[in-house]
Amino acid sequence: MNDFFPHWRPALPWSIDTIGVPALVIVATLLVLFTIWTYFGHPQATRKRLFILVALRLAALIVALITAVRPSVGENQNTKVPSVLLIGVDTSRSMTVNDELGNRPREEAVRKMLEKCQPVLDELQNDHNVSVIQYSFSTSDFNEAINHYTSQTPSNGDRSDYGTLLNRLYDRWQGERYLRALILIGDGQDNGETYTPATEGAKFGRRGTPIHTFVVGQSSSSNNKQDIVVTSIECDPSPAPIKTTVNVKARVNAYGFGGAQVVARVYFDDKPVERMEFTLEEGKGRDGRGNELKIPVKAPDTKGEIKVKVEVGLDKDGKIVALPGELSPLNNWSETYLTITKDGVRILIVDQLRPEETRIRDALRTEKRFDLYEVTRQRDLPANASERELLDLDRQAYDVIIIGNLSAEHVNIGSNTFLPKLADQIKKKGTGVMFLGGEFAFKGYPDTILPIETGPIIDNLTPTGTPITWYPTIPTARGLEKMFKLGPKPEETKDKWDRLNRFRTGRRISGYNQLILPKGGLYTVYAWTTNVNDPNLIEAGSEPQGDALLVGSQRGDASKARWLAFGAYDTFLWEPFGRPKSPEATEWHHRFWRQCVLWLAHQDEEESQVFARPQFRQLKVTAEQTIRVGMKLPNGDIDQNAQLFVRILPLAPGQQEPKPNDEKNAPLQTILTDKDSALEGRKVVFRPTQPGEYFVVAESPMKGPDGQPVMENGQPKMHRGTAKFIVVPDVSDEMLQVNANPDFMARLSLATSGKAMKLDELPGFLNDFLKEVKDPKNTLGAKKPRYYPDWNRNRSRGFLPLWLVVFVALLGTEWGLRRLWGMI
Numbered sequence: 001m002n003d004f005f006p007h008w009r010p011a012l013p014w015s016i017d018t019i020g021v022p023a024l025v026i027v028a029t030l031l032v033l034f035t036i037w038t039y040f041g042h043p044q045a046t047r048k049r050l051f052i053l054v055a056l057r058l059a060a061l062i063v064a065l066i067t068a069v070r071p072s073v074g075e076n077q078n079t080k081v082p083s084v085l086l087i088g089v090d091t092s093r094s095m096t097v098n099d100e101l102g103n104r105p106r107e108e109a110v111r112k113m114l115e116k117c118q119p120v121l122d123e124l125q126n127d128h129n130v131s132v133i134q135y136s137f138s139t140s141d142f143n144e145a146i147n148h149y150t151s152q153t154p155s156n157g158d159r160s161d162y163g164t165l166l167n168r169l170y171d172r173w174q175g176e177r178y179l180r181a182l183i184l185i186g187d188g189q190d191n192g193e194t195y196t197p198a199t200e201g202a203k204f205g206r207r208g209t210p211i212h213t214f215v216v217g218q219s220s221s222s223n224n225k226q227d228i229v230v231t232s233i234e235c236d237p238s239p240a241p242i243k244t245t246v247n248v249k250a251r252v253n254a255y256g257f258g259g260a261q262v263v264a265r266v267y268f269d270d271k272p273v274e275r276m277e278f279t280l281e282e283g284k285g286r287d288g289r290g291n292e293l294k295i296p297v298k299a300p301d302t303k304g305e306i307k308v309k310v311e312v313g314l315d316k317d318g319k320i321v322a323l324p325g326e327l328s329p330l331n332n333w334s335e336t337y338l339t340i341t342k343d344g345v346r347i348l349i350v351d352q353l354r355p356e357e358t359r360i361r362d363a364l365r366t367e368k369r370f371d372l373y374e375v376t377r378q379r380d381l382p383a384n385a386s387e388r389e390l391l392d393l394d395r396q397a398y399d400v401i402i403i404g405n406l407s408a409e410h411v412n413i414g415s416n417t418f419l420p421k422l423a424d425q426i427k428k429k430g431t432g433v434m435f436l437g438g439e440f441a442f443k444g445y446p447d448t449i450l451p452i453e454t455g456p457i458i459d460n461l462t463p464t465g466t467p468i469t470w471y472p473t474i475p476t477a478r479g480l481e482k483m484f485k486l487g488p489k490p491e492e493t494k495d496k497w498d499r500l501n502r503f504r505t506g507r508r509i510s511g512y513n514q515l516i517l518p519k520g521g522l523y524t525v526y527a528w529t530t531n532v533n534d535p536n537l538i539e540a541g542s543e544p545q546g547d548a549l550l551v552g553s554q555r556g557d558a559s560k561a562r563w564l565a566f567g568a569y570d571t572f573l574w575e576p577f578g579r580p581k582s583p584e585a586t587e588w589h590h591r592f593w594r595q596c597v598l599w600l601a602h603q604d605e606e607e608s609q610v611f612a613r614p615q616f617r618q619l620k621v622t623a624e625q626t627i628r629v630g631m632k633l634p635n636g637d638i639d640q641n642a643q644l645f646v647r648i649l650p651l652a653p654g655q656q657e658p659k660p661n662d663e664k665n666a667p668l669q670t671i672l673t674d675k676d677s678a679l680e681g682r683k684v685v686f687r688p689t690q691p692g693e694y695f696v697v698a699e700s701p702m703k704g705p706d707g708q709p710v711m712e713n714g715q716p717k718m719h720r721g722t723a724k725f726i727v728v729p730d731v732s733d734e735m736l737q738v739n740a741n742p743d744f745m746a747r748l749s750l751a752t753s754g755k756a757m758k759l760d761e762l763p764g765f766l767n768d769f770l771k772e773v774k775d776p777k778n779t780l781g782a783k784k785p786r787y788y789p790d791w792n793r794n795r796s797r798g799f800l801p802l803w804l805v806v807f808v809a810l811l812g813t814e815w816g817l818r819r820l821w822g823m824i
Contacts, residue, residue, distance in 0.1 A: 008071040009788060027066050031729055032058060053823070056814035063807045072787040075820045078527075080129040085769075087149070089114075090216070091187025092138040094738045095155035097187075099218040100759075106216045107155040112187055113762050116153065120766045126171055128773050131179065137165040140192060140730070141622070156730035162748070163606045166200035179209045184748070185759065187217040188741035191733055193231055193251075193290075198265045205752035213749040215400040216759045217740035225736045226256030227327040228280070231290055231312045232618060239339035239613070240299045241346065241371070243397030246272075246338065248297055250310040251290035255324060255736045257823045258282025264293045265320055267309040273297055275315070301397060301429075303342040303725055307337045310576055331731065336618040337724045345369045345601045346397060348390065348413065351404025352378065356436065359401070359572040362596060363590035372628040375414065377406055385415035391415040393425060399601040401431060405438025405569065408445045423448040424523030430560035432600025437513035437569035450501035450516060452523070452551065459511025460531070470508035471529045475548060475569065479526035482604060483550065483595045486542075486588055496588065500574065508574075512567035515548045523553040526564075562600045569597075580798075610721035611681065612646070612698040618731040621691055629671065629698040630681030631719065638681055639750035641698050644671055646684050649691040651724075658695050688727040 014020040014235040035057045043741040045602040089110060100109035114134075124130040134150040135142075138157020142164045156288040162184070172177050177199045180202060189196055204211055233250045238398055240246045248266050253629045265275045281291055293312070300306065311333040313320040320330035347364060351357040353376045364370050373396075375387045383391065391414055401422065403411070411418055423446065425431040435442055435450055460469035475484035475497055492510060501508070512529060530538065530546030552564040574589045615626040632644035635646065649658045658666075669684045677683070702710040709716040746756035757765060789799045817823075 005074045006071070007234075007562065007785075008069050008642060009791065010069050011067075014068050021796070024068060028061070031061055041063055048588055049817075049821055049823070053814055053817060056817070060807060060810040060814065063803070063810065065809075067803070070791040072791065074788045075788065076750065081178060082129045082131065082391050083180050085124065085167060085174065085180050086133045086182045086184065087132065087134045088169070088171065088184045089134065089136050089149045089153075090138065090160050090184075091136040091149070091153050091155045092157040092186075093155060093732075093734050094189055095216070096185055097217060097738050099740075100216070103626045104785060106156075106187060108404045109759060110216055111151050112122055113759055117763050117766050118772055120763070124770060124773060128770075130773060135165070135169070137161060137626065138619075140164055140194060142168050144168050145405055158730070158734050160189050160734065161194070162190040162197040163192040163195030163200050164184075166197060167195045167346070168203070170200065170203045174203075174207070179207075181754070182209060182211045182771075183214065184211060185214045185216060185762075186743070186745075187574055187738070188213070188215050188744040189737050189739070190741075190744060191253075197744075198751065201748050201752055209752070210754035211749050211752045212754045213745035213754070214758050214759050214762050214765075215740050215742045215745045218739075219740045219742055224243045225327045226323075227253075227569070227733070227736055228257055228260075228262070228312060228323060229253045229255070229331045229733055229736075230310060230312055233308065233334045233336050234617070235308060235336065235338045238617065239341045241344060241397070241442040242299055242303055242340055243301050243395075244299050246297050246299050248308060248310060249437065250293045250312065250334065252293055252312055253290050253733060254280035254282060255733065256282075258327070258455045260323060261313050261316040262323070263320060264295055264310060264312045264799065265315075266295050266297050266544050267311070268297075268300065268305070268306050270309070279455060283534060289508050299338075300340055303340045305337055305339050305722075307335055309333060317580055319485075322657040325734070333619065334728070335726055336727065338617065339613075339723065342399075344369045344371050344534065345399045345597060345603065346373070346398070347400045347597060348375065348398045349373045349402045349404065350377060350406060351402070351436070352376065352406065352438075354438075355572050356438075356569055357404055357576070359589065360436075360593055363593040367597075370594075370597065377410055377414050380410070381414060381712050382731065387414060393418065393421040398431060400434065400597050402434045402597075402729060403441075404436045407440045407443035409443075410440065414523070419445070419449060426555065426561045426563075429643065430602070431563075432562045432564075432597075432602075434564040434566065434596060437567045441513055441569070441728070442565070449563065450554075451555065451563065452517060452521070454565075454567075455516050457511055457515035458514050458547065461510075465508040469531050470510060471531060472498075472508050472538045473527055473571075473574075474501065474529060474538050474542065474546075475527045475540050476525055476544065478524055478774075479550065482599055483526055483592055486591060487596060490541075490731045494540045500585070500588070501538050501540070509570050510573065512549060514571070515551055515565055516550065517548055517627075522552075523551050526550040526552060529567075553801070560602070564596060564600065566596075608645070610642075610698050610700050610719040612696045612721045612723040614680070614723055616725060618726045618728060619688070622687060622689065622730070623725055625686045625688065625725065627684045627686060627696055627723070628681040629676075629684060631700050636679065640678060644672060644682065645699045647694045647697050648684075648686055649697075650688075651695050653692075655693075657722075658697075663697060691727050694725050694727060696725070697721070699752045703817050704770040 008388065009015070010020055010024070014024040036054055091107065094678040095107040096105050097751035098105050100106055114386060121132045125132050126712070133150040135144060136147050138155065138159065140159050140161050143162060146295070169182065176656070201211055205309050229252065231251045231253055233248060236247045236249065250264060254260060262276065262280060262281045263275055263277055274295055276293070276295050278291070278293050295310070313322050313329070313332050320332070322332060347360065347370055349357065350659070361372065364372050368606045373390050375390050377383070396500045408419060422431065423770065426433060426449065433449065439457065442450060459467065461467055480490060480493045480497070484497060486496045509529070517523060525544050525548045527550040528546050529549045532546070550564060552562060555561050555563065571589060571592070573587045597606065609632045611630060611632060613628045615628070619625055627646070629644055629646050631639040633646070635638050646669040647663060648668045648669055649662060651658060669686065671682050671684055673682050698721045702717040703717055704710050711717070742756070749756040755765065790796055791800070793800055
């Protein structure tokens with residue numbers, strides 16, 4: 001229907017509010033009176049002539065007044081704005097079940113019903129500009145570009161994957177302004193694994209597009225089977241640092257076993273490590289993605305790759321067995337791989353809250369490879385729960401422990417097992433330890449932890465505590481190579497420390513704990529100090545000529561445990577306070593502390609490392625795998641210019657690595673660069689076609705100091721990184737649960753303000769839908785008015801020139817008659 005309404009748009013000044021129109025009426029009245037007055041009393045004017053001339057003059061005046069007011073009749077035209085209606089039809093194998101009226105297959109009932117509704121769909125498309133697009137979905141790789149539904153589409157797919165359908169349709173149509181609705185027709189037995197239908201459906205609801213569902217089939221069919229299926233497992237985090245807690249998550253579908261009590265057991269490399277009991281929910285659980293069984297497990301204490309297996313069932317004599325009545329016990333377990341890393345450095349600082357500890361913490365946090373933990377002890381206060389947990393060395397895996405201004409007695413108050421366990425870890429695991437100076441430092445520690453003795457604090461202060469003497473930090477030649485290194489060239493590092501030590505006040509430490517070195521001890525002095533301010537004496541790289549300040553060595557099994565004793569307690573004074581700031585001095589301070597930790601953790605001479613990190617450690621056949629590869633530099637950054645070679649090979653059953661010839665002959669993979677390459681490495685995209693275990697090897701040529709490849713037996717030596725992943729068959733559980741699930745369909749529709757109905761209600765729904773489309777109240781977009789006549793010169797279609805001709809004709813006729821009759 002069209003709406004008509006009056007419209008006018010007066011020209012200035014007649015369009016001025018309140019006074020424009022009244023002024024126009026007054027002027028028009030005066031013009032009429034003046035026109036009549038001009039003709040009265042003329043000697044040639046007869047009554048007939050006077051009537052004709054006044055009529056012509058008034059007609060011209062009316063034309064002028066109409067032009068000033070510009071009246072017209074407006075018409076609201078309801079344009080048929082293009083819009084879209086989507087229909088998704090389940091064509092999986094469960095649609096072949098014969099439980100519709102007359103024992104017909106579900107797919108036939110759907111086909112007949114859509115044929116019955118075709119006239120309404122045609123009218124929507126042809127008469128109301130509604131594009132009706134029908135899709136079929138029956139696999140986990142639904143593609144909206146090719147999976148269109150027709151009456152000849154067979155129901156032979158292996159998955160009723162509602163989540164993937166909703167995800168792909170939303171991605172395709174989210175930019176469509178007028179998406180009227182999405183109609184889903186199926187039995188509601190969702191068995192997709194990638195996307196959650198409720199989450200994906202909510203996206204339509206947020207944009208105001210309702211999802212209407214029409215369930216097909218009976219919900220009381222006797223064709224259901226009983227089975228427990230472990231569909232996937234994953235580890236979080238992955239990769240995982242050594243000895244950290246890993247949450248192993250298994251997704252389990254329990255068909256016909258809702259409420260069953262089961263045991264889930266986790267294996268590392270076929271060795272049982274943990275078990276937990278769970279109660280299963282029916283089918284895929286409430287969230288539609290399976291029962292999620294989460295089992296926390298402690299990661300191994302050695303780095304490498306391990307195979308993780310989860311098995312679910314009944315625990316009988318220590319073994320996991322299938323539940324009575326299960327269709328098959330072969331799908332009660334699943335496997336994946338987990339990489340245990342020691343790429344980073346886990347650090348524990350045990351100290352008082354003091355400026356030195358604060359700046360050390362700030363320095364270490366600038367290194368992204370460091371995982372830093374702190375226990376702040378105020379000497380005699382008992383430890384709280386979080387501190388006791390951090391001090392429990394059985395549960396933690398620290399690479400380096402820094403002990404500050406605390407005596408052994410103060411540490412024992414926090415945890416009386418910390419020091420004995422630390423001594424054991426130093427001996428057996430090579431944990432690095434560093435002691436710092438302070439008034440309570442170095443006191444009471446056994447030789448197994450602190451192998452040197454200490455004397456008093458050396459300082460020279462005024463009664464108010466202001467330093468009189470400032471002490472330089474003078475690195476030895478060995479110290480310049482290790483902890484005090486500030487540049488690639490030794491002379492550059494020496495020059496920087498000499499410049500720092502030229503300051504006689506500030507930029508030096510105010511005192512230190514005297515370190516007493518036993519004669520003949522196996523230790524190295526890395527820095528020393530003196531109270532003599534002779535510039536020729538305090539030269540970096542010189543042999544000690546005063547008290548040792550930084551001392552260390554190696555010990556423990558195979559001498560793999562490193563230790564340092566540092567007598568200073570205010571290295572933060574290396575950084576100037578106030579203005580001007582010195583970013584250079586701050587960098588020197590931060591770099592010193594980072595290099596101390598790296599030396600203690602045996603990572604001071606760490607070479608570049610090649611890595612290969614699969615996105616999925618378990619995936620299905622033909623699914624897309626993304627593998628991040630790269631060369632990690634010693635500072636933790638990724639070398640964007642590294643030359644990489646990547647190969648992916650299938651492994652034979654029981655094979656740990658491919659044979660050298662097989663690896664050599666494997667094709668090289670294409671390496672791609674994207675926006676995440678700088679942080680995560682470049683990527684290789686791989687789509688496996690066969691189930692089994694796959695081996696990834698990434699290599700990069702080693703480079704010498706001159707930047708040229710290092711050769712060995714005529715071949716370049718390679719940095720090498722490897723990884724494994726498992727590809728499992730896409731075994732469908734499509735026919736395990738074939739009962740219609742109207743509750744699932746109802747939850748999906750009601751969450752988007754849609755309607756949940758049965759298939760035989762589809763014709764009535766579409767008829768009502770058509771009525772809504774026809775109703776002018778539901779018109780999409782704004783109504784577009786059209787004016788008769790249109791005073792806009794760009795849309796007048798010849799009206800304005802014609803109107804001008806009428807005005808001129810009236811005035812011309814009136815003037816001609818007056819001239820003819822001698823009235824001029």
